[in-house]
Amino acid sequence: MSLVVVVSASAALDTVMGLPYWIPTLLWVASGALVFHRPTEDRFARHVLKLQRPMPQEAAMLEPVWREVTSRAGVDGQRYELWIDNSQDLNAYAAAGHIVGVTRFALERLPSAQLAAVLAHELGHHTGGHAWSSLLGHWYSLPGRIAWQVSRAIVVFVVSVAGAVSSGAAGVLVVVIGAAASAVTIVLYGLPLVLLVIPYLMAAVERRGELRADEHAAALGFGPMLAEVLTTMHAMEPAAGQTPARPSAPARLLSSHPDYPTRLRRLRPYLDAQG
Template structure:
């Protein structure tokens, strides 16, 4: 496991703590109607407590289980299995990468994403995906270099760490979505009420406005206890982004060590000429600091330095 993957897991601890609070409260609400005496209440509380404290952290193994991994690939990453023609091309290129890396190519599952941009990603478990556009438009050597980069992410433990953190964040994200839905409904009701009062020229408009504003704050106060563990993530977000960029450079180095350095550098230069780096060069300092990917010129420089150090 690389340092960037370890830092990703470290930043996942607040999500885990927040979600465990959510699950504890939810379990208490569900089991409350079924406890009528102190003995039963203690037994149920112990079962629920152990289920949350032990069961939920252990559930992090589920995204690495084949059926769940495939479901995540389809639903979260919007991947699909390659068509027969796509399969023929991607399998041949992946076999070349696997041969250089000394791994079994069948150990990873290859997917295609229906997107019209040049991109690839390393998903949960042993998932490797490329966009339809990249598969159709990239030269074989360039596409093979991109696949080697994604393998570098897997070898560094980056996808496993990211999907584990995402898994542990799901209960908290569900609460945030519910709070957002309630807020939108209250806002709509508030607007309709104030609008009706203005039309009827009611004298209670001011009171209704005050009460409505107070009600809109209710969802925020309800979710606040669950969000407190996430405060460190807001403060340390630039650090997390920096390590994410380091993870990208690590995957580039893995591809270079497999012999794809020149092809990767050639692809980066091609993308620069096509304006792919314009967003980074035009972004402000804060936006660059929060970016999860390094600029192409930085990746090129890092590849050149790595080649000099390795004597390639």
């Protein structure tokens, strides 16, 4: 659907400016390679993720732990860039092709063994291809998602204006828009309907990636330490000591992370084997 949107926009540029439609389309398709372009990653880390390079004392704490993790995994740790997120949350993340970010809270408060478990989890995202595939998924679906949101906003606005004038006019307009939407869906072989399920599919893929990254860390021998971190994060989740309300089914389906009990349950076979 995004490709349809990009080609249509490119064709409009071709009509107005004489720019061959295939040039913007080709540039958009090729732009995904920037996920692995180090200078672009650096700008992405600094300006989008708001990360900072580790200070010397932070690097002295972080790099030995990272070396242990990458040594166990049998990968070259220098392939990846370590960054600091100036946050007081217990968190870390992998992004793009080579970014590993750790919050300052995690770096300063977690014992080395637990920090190693967190970094092993993030390394699992990179070695499993979760980080770059997730970013590419969001990037390439962006034109389609924007087109859907703009179209929906326009329809809501037009129907609201028609409803203010006459309820009959609003009803007729809804029928006309529905017929037009059905015709477009048929012409495009049902592709617009995919936009309705894409957020749920992407969230499901991300949840699976989280479980795979947990398994990666556990397979390297960090299962007990990772379970300790997840238990701590689960305990920190309720606000002001109150038990949070159970999220609705759509909210759970749109969540990018499985709930903590699920993650801990999936780690149990590794804990039993290592115990």
